[in-house]
Amino acid sequence: MKPGECSLGNRLPVGGNGNKFEFPPQQGEDPWKECMDTAVQLALRAGQVVKKALTEEKRVSTKTSAVDLVTETDHLVEDLIISALREKFPSHRFIGEESTSAGSKCVLTDCPTWIIDPIDGTCNFVHRFPPVAVSIGFAVNRELEFGVIYHCTNGNMYTGRKGHGAFCNKERLRVTQEKAIRNALILTEIGPKRDPETLKLFLGNMEKLLTFQAHGIRVIGSATLALCLVASGAADAYYQYGLHCWDLAAATVIIREAGGTVIDTSGGPLDLMSCRVVAAGTMELAQSIAQELQTIDYGRDDN
Numbered sequence: 659m660k661p662g663e664c665s666l667g668n669r670l671p672v673g674g675n676g677n678k679f680e681f682p683p684q685q686g687e688d689p690w691k692e693c694m695d696t697a698v699q700l701a702l703r704a705g706q707v708v709k710k711a712l713t714e715e716k717r718v719s720t721k722t723s724a725v726d727l728v729t730e731t732d733h734l735v736e737d738l739i740i741s742a743l744r745e746k747f748p749s750h751r752f753i754g755e756e757s758t759s760a761g762s763k764c765v766l767t768d769c770p771t772w773i774i775d776p777i778d779g780t781c782n783f784v785h786r787f788p789p790v791a792v793s794i795g796f797a798v799n800r801e802l803e804f805g806v807i808y809h810c811t812n813g814n815m816y817t818g819r820k821g822h823g824a825f826c827n828k829e830r831l832r833v834t835q836e837k838a839i840r841n842a843l844i845l846t847e848i849g850p851k852r853d854p855e856t857l858k859l860f861l862g863n864m865e866k867l868l869t870f871q872a873h874g875i876r877v878i879g880s881a882t883l884a885l886c887l888v889a890s891g892a893a894d895a896y897y898q899y900g901l902h903c904w905d906l907a908a909a910t911v912i913i914r915e916a917g918g919t920v921i922d923t924s925g926g927p928l929d930l931m932s933c934r935v936v937a938a939g940t941m942e943l944a945q946s947i948a949q950e951l952q953t954i955d956y957g958r959d960d961n
């Protein structure tokens with residue numbers, strides 16, 4: 659039987675744990691190694707497609723707002739990744755940004771589930787602004803197991819495997835130990851809503867953090883790569899309202915494995931489907947930022 663088959667389909671759960679997906683214990687072996695290796699290979703392949711398309715003419719359409727962009731390459735890359743994974747792991751489930759936009763259900767179950775952002779930074783991609791990534795996360799029993807993020811324009815491959823650390827290429831990642839907003843370099847993204855009320859809240863949140871003497875606030879146009887910068891220790895924190903589970907899944911493992919923390923903007927545990935996040939090198943900094951933010955309602959991914 660292949661690793662990663664879903665208990666709800668063709669494997670019985672072991673250990674009497676309800677519907678939870680469990681492997682029989684395999685000592686010293688990582689049950690998801692084959693999946694993670696496949697994710698790295700696919701991210702590389704997808705990244706080459708994105709890099710080539712970057713300089714070519716694009717067909718750009720909009721989704722939830724006039725600034726929420728999608729191109730034929732987003733669709734092409736998502737199809738490429740999901741069809742390859744489906745062939746290799748037929749019982750697994752998939753959540754993809756563009757499949758969700760097209761009406762597929764965005765629900766996390768106990769089954770092994772791939773969570774994919776085919777191009778994170780589509781607006782950058784359209785403008786040829788360099789931070790553009792392919793992001794592949796993987797969860798089992800609703801827990802994130804590994805994340806792979808490939809920076810398509812500079813070739814950096816970020817990986818994180820639960821319990822085994824986070825890396826950029828072969829270099830181990832470590833977050834900073836900054837605890838205060840004062841002195842922190844903070845990253846965020848604007849989100850797709852541009853109505854006056856949302857903009858007021860967005861700018862108000864920035865103003866608040868700047869008033870506390872944050873060293874700076876940066877917006878680079880790719881949530882996944884911004885989160886990788888926090889994992890790398892090149893920035894101290896990230897917060898956002900209006901991102902999605904495919905922006906967060908892979909990056910969350912990478913930050914946690916780099917020693918950092920990823921929480922909900924309420925200060926509670928992260929809810930992958932809640933469209934909001936605070937991530938930081940330290941829990942103190944994450945909580946301080948969460949405390950200052952005014953909520954911007956973006957709904958949920960799973961309804």
Ligand SMILES: O=P(O)(O)OC(CO)CO
Nearest residue numbers: 777778779780879880881
């Ligand atoms: O370019 P995408 O995938 O729409 O993502 C945005 C955030 O939702 C930038 O990170």
Ligand SMILES: [Mg+2]
Nearest residue numbers: 775778779905
């Ligand atoms: Mg994205």
Ligand SMILES: [Mg+2]
Nearest residue numbers: 755775777778
């Ligand atoms: Mg995307």
